[in-house]
Amino acid sequence: MIGLTLRNLTKRFGEVIAVDDLTLEVEPGSFLTLLGPSGCGKTTVLRCIAGLEEPDEGEIRIGDRVVFSRSEGLFVPPGERGVGLVFQSYALWPHMTVFENIAFGLELKSLKRSEIPDRVKRSLADLKMEGMERRYPHELSGGQQQRVAVSRMLAARPEVFLMDEPLSNLDARLRMDMRSELKRLHRSAQATTIYVTHDQLEALTMATQIVVMCQGKLFQVGTPDEVYRQPANLFVADFIGSPKINLLEATARSEDGQPRLDFGSFSIGYTSLPSVQEVVAAIRPEDIALSLEPAPEAVEFVVYSVLPAGSEIVVHAKRGETMLTIKETRRQIKVEIDEPVWLHFEPDTINLYDKQTEQLLKLE
Amino acid sequence: MAISVPVPLTRARPAARRLSRYITTPHIILSFLFIALMFYLILFPLGSMIWTSLTWQIGDERFSRTAQEGAFTFFHWQRVFASKVTKAMLIAPLRNSFTTALGATLLALSTGSILAWLVTRTDLPLRRFITSVATIPYMLPSWVLALSWIIIFKNPRIGGAKGLLEYVTGLQVPDWLAYGPVPIIIVLSLHYYSFAFLLLSGALVSLDSSLEESAELFGASRFRVLRKITLPLMMPAFLSAFILTFSRTLGTFGTPAFLGRPVRYFTLATMLYSNVSQGLFADGFILALVLIVLSAVTIYFNQRMIGARKGFHTIAGKGFRGRPTPLRGWKYPILALVLVFLALAVFLPVGVLFYRSVMFYEANYALSNLTLHYWIGESNPRVAEGSPGLLRDPMILKTAWNSIRLSVLTAIITALIGILLGYAIVKGRGTRVSRLVEQMAFLPYLMPSIAFGAIYISMFAKPMGPIPALYGTFAILVLISVTKHLPYSSRAGVASVMQVAGELEEAATVVGAKWVRRFRKIILPLSSSGLMAGTLLTFITTMRELSLIILLVTPATRVLTTMTFRYAEQPFEQYTDALAAFLVILIFAGNFIINRIRRTEIGAALR
Numbered sequence: 009m010i011g012l013t014l015r016n017l018t019k020r021f022g023e024v025i026a027v028d029d030l031t032l033e034v035e036p037g038s039f040l041t042l043l044g045p046s047g048c049g050k051t052t053v054l055r056c057i058a059g060l061e062e063p064d065e066g067e068i069r070i071g072d073r074v075v076f077s078r079s080e081g082l083f084v085p086p087g088e089r090g091v092g093l094v095f096q097s098y099a100l101w102p103h104m105t106v107f108e109n110i111a112f113g114l115e116l117k118s119l120k121r122s123e124i125p126d127r128v129k130r131s132l133a134d135l136k137m138e139g140m141e142r143r144y145p146h147e148l149s150g151g152q153q154q155r156v157a158v159s160r161m162l163a164a165r166p167e168v169f170l171m172d173e174p175l176s177n178l179d180a181r182l183r184m185d186m187r188s189e190l191k192r193l194h195r196s197a198q199a200t201t202i203y204v205t206h207d208q209l210e211a212l213t214m215a216t217q218i219v220v221m222c223q224g225k226l227f228q229v230g231t232p233d234e235v236y237r238q239p240a241n242l243f244v245a246d247f248i249g250s251p252k253i254n255l256l257e258a259t260a261r262s263e264d265g266q267p268r269l270d271f272g273s274f275s276i277g278y279t280s281l282p283s284v285q286e287v288v289a290a291i292r293p294e295d296i297a298l299s300l301e302p303a304p305e306a307v308e309f310v311v312y313s314v315l316p317a318g319s320e321i322v323v324h325a326k327r328g329e330t331m332l333t334i335k336e337t338r339r340q341i342k343v344e345i346d347e348p349v350w351l352h353f354e355p356d357t358i359n360l361y362d363k364q365t366e367q368l369l370k371l372e
Numbered sequence: 373m374a375i376s377v378p379v380p381l382t383r384a385r386p387a388a389r390r391l392s393r394y395i396t397t398p399h400i401i402l403s404f405l406f407i408a409l410m411f412y413l414i415l416f417p418l419g420s421m422i423w424t425s426l427t428w429q430i431g432d433e434r435f436s437r438t439a440q441e442g443a444f445t446f447f448h449w450q451r452v453f454a455s456k457v458t459k460a461m462l463i464a465p466l467r468n469s470f471t472t473a474l475g476a477t478l479l480a481l482s483t484g485s486i487l488a489w490l491v492t493r494t495d496l497p498l499r500r501f502i503t504s505v506a507t508i509p510y511m512l513p514s515w516v517l518a519l520s521w522i523i524i525f526k527n528p529r530i531g532g533a534k535g536l537l538e539y540v541t542g543l544q545v546p547d548w549l550a551y552g553p554v555p556i557i558i559v560l561s562l563h564y565y566s567f568a569f570l571l572l573s574g575a576l577v578s579l580d581s582s583l584e585e586s587a588e589l590f591g592a593s594r595f596r597v598l599r600k601i602t603l604p605l606m607m608p609a610f611l612s613a614f615i616l617t618f619s620r621t622l623g624t625f626g627t628p629a630f631l632g633r634p635v636r637y638f639t640l641a642t643m644l645y646s647n648v649s650q651g652l653f654a655d656g657f658i659l660a661l662v663l664i665v666l667s668a669v670t671i672y673f674n675q676r677m678i679g680a681r682k683g684f685h686t687i688a689g690k691g692f693r694g695r696p697t698p699l700r701g702w703k704y705p706i707l708a709l710v711l712v713f714l715a716l717a718v719f720l721p722v723g724v725l726f727y728r729s730v731m732f733y734e735a736n737y738a739l740s741n742l743t744l745h746y747w748i749g750e751s752n753p754r755v756a757e758g759s760p761g762l763l764r765d766p767m768i769l770k771t772a773w774n775s776i777r778l779s780v781l782t783a784i785i786t787a788l789i790g791i792l793l794g795y796a797i798v799k800g801r802g803t804r805v806s807r808l809v810e811q812m813a814f815l816p817y818l819m820p821s822i823a824f825g826a827i828y829i830s831m832f833a834k835p836m837g838p839i840p841a842l843y844g845t846f847a848i849l850v851l852i853s854v855t856k857h858l859p860y861s862s863r864a865g866v867a868s869v870m871q872v873a874g875e876l877e878e879a880a881t882v883v884g885a886k887w888v889r890r891f892r893k894i895i896l897p898l899s900s901s902g903l904m905a906g907t908l909l910t911f912i913t914t915m916r917e918l919s920l921i922i923l924l925v926t927p928a929t930r931v932l933t934t935m936t937f938r939y940a941e942q943p944f945e946q947y948t949d950a951l952a953a954f955l956v957i958l959i960f961a962g963n964f965i966i967n968r969i970r971r972t973e974i975g976a977a978l979r
Binding site: 022058059060078079080081082083085086087088091092093095097099100101102103112113116117160164 | 385386387388389390393802875876878879880881882883884885886889893894897898
């Protein structure tokens, strides 16, 4: 298993800076997702690693091989980097059968002619596509085409798997199935995978490491849990999590020696006083306790809307100018529109962000 | 690469490495190759032509005693622009070119637009039949119609014998109807209306119908909608069709040659030809330059108005879903009119041509006079100086073979170059090099064919260094035909390759395929199907090409079109018509065969 190193990677397209001085260390064997909204540069990073784009600055190492170095003028062509790539559009050659699509790359490796059919068969079997050798891409469904694209990559046995939003064209059900398949394949092949997606749920469920990108910059690197529990800035906090996190502006002050957060229409006690007064408080919908009766230290809100969703209920509640989203998993509870509810906040679950810099405030 | 300023080795090496990577990139190599090639095939000849016009030529001694072959002089330019012969050589032909081009364009546009509207927007019956018939004239050389015209409207005074009309009705055909500007305008419009028809019906079909429907919802009558919504929206298409037709009719050669020369009515194109065939190269070249400038200016206006890419007015998409306008009581009278028009414009000319080719004596149109002699008769010393029938004459058969050879070769080479050009342009999208390649490939579009032919005479008459003298060879015909098609083939190539040269090629790159393999196994197979329609078009346009090659053929390399032209200059009437008819048969046969192979349609190709 090999790792990758990206150092000071910069790529410009005319005036636009697609990747901005990005430095990243990928552990061998990890499943790393590049996560971010459209246009954040994640696909560009992937293509730079693959060798399909030439960065303007920086260095890329795969294992201990330097495959790109601006300062040295080094550039190893895509075919010689030992990486495999699955395109978002699959890029299956329409005039070739499934067999020919997969065999195409194998013919160029030092594989003996006689071994190719075997390798193809095994790749297809890994993706549960046995017997499809003679079909043409247009005769396959979207999901089947996707599997062929993945088995084409697998057949060449690269050490690094690169995947560019491979599941985004599939329907939701298929996506769930394929996510677990891909994780298993990653494990059994003992590869290092770099996976691009804009779907935060996909990133959370599949990755060992998440890299959150925005406008070409790296905003946070961490495990899914770290990124979920301790988002490094407001962008990450807002991007990760469904339903969206509640972001409320507040003033931190001390009252009778006790730290409090003043939201305007109400205030709550907090664990400690942050270094800045003007803050933004981030509260996950599932971290708000909802009660139909007045409760100690609970704040009264009025229900604005109720969205039952099978296993949970999403409630929007309003107080003054403040609107909160609450995720309630107790199925028996009956929440009615325009009725009062009492919300209780647990300070330990609230992160504070500097209102100016939007960065996470670390507290003792 | 030479580095003029001493640079520390650690910085020189990366730069050198990057440069060497750049110049070995396949699409860069292709681009530079094409730039060099097009420089040689387009710009260099143009420069050579300008140079010739500015130097004394052999034979100029009769004009001036100071003439020294090869020396620089403004003499020729003065002669064309400011001398006693200017009126006859420049002014009159220029005026005539404008007159005929303007008249033909207006007529063609009116006819074409009415037909386009009838076919796309009304409930006229037989719409599909009308559409396929209406596009036939564009497959035929425009001068075939001119020949038919002569057959019908000839009068004894100029033509030497009675034409069909005079024979059948006894009416005396006035001179101005038989030859000169009026027939030229009518014949040209009969050819180009189908061009306008295709352009405008395509535009009408792609108009978003919701624009008109919302006007109707406000209560506007059909007529009002037409006047206030449809027509203004169609203005760009109209103007574009106008400009394109105008620029083509301005430089056209065949029709003015057949219908104008017998009465000494010259256009710039025919005057150019006269000069060159008399050996007055410099004068002819200057006229060619005038034509090129006029054409370039016209097309420049078209580009500016339409915006960059639409010089070819590529039409795509099916925007119109609206209800057709009912013609009600007018339906059948209009249908009758349209069918009569098509019969006169399409079937009559071709029919008359065939008929005349089977007449024994020229002026005798009676059925008793019919014979197949001119087609398959044996050599008879009392008839036409002993020439055998068309299909028995080995020279004619060789000429036909030349035509087919030329068209097929041109079509294949053009397709291949199109893909390579498309690849070079698409892969380099956004770079200066790519834009340069694209613009250079567009240049031949600005030059009327007859002027282009003149350029090539000038260029290839003598060997120049390693470049051999190609004049008189078959190769030069192929060369010029391929070059003339560069604008079309590069556009088609770009469109085809664009669908392939993205992720489909990258997927092959990532698994390690080198360029040749990628091109052979991925790009070529996937682009070639897109080019097939264009190949058919190239075949047909080359088969009917006259003005491009008339100046470059010699007895050994002549093709059917130039042969017909020669025959028309001599009193071999039936042979001329038989040859023209033979050419028509070949074109239709070729179209049919290629259609069967590829199931495309010329209408679709032009659309």
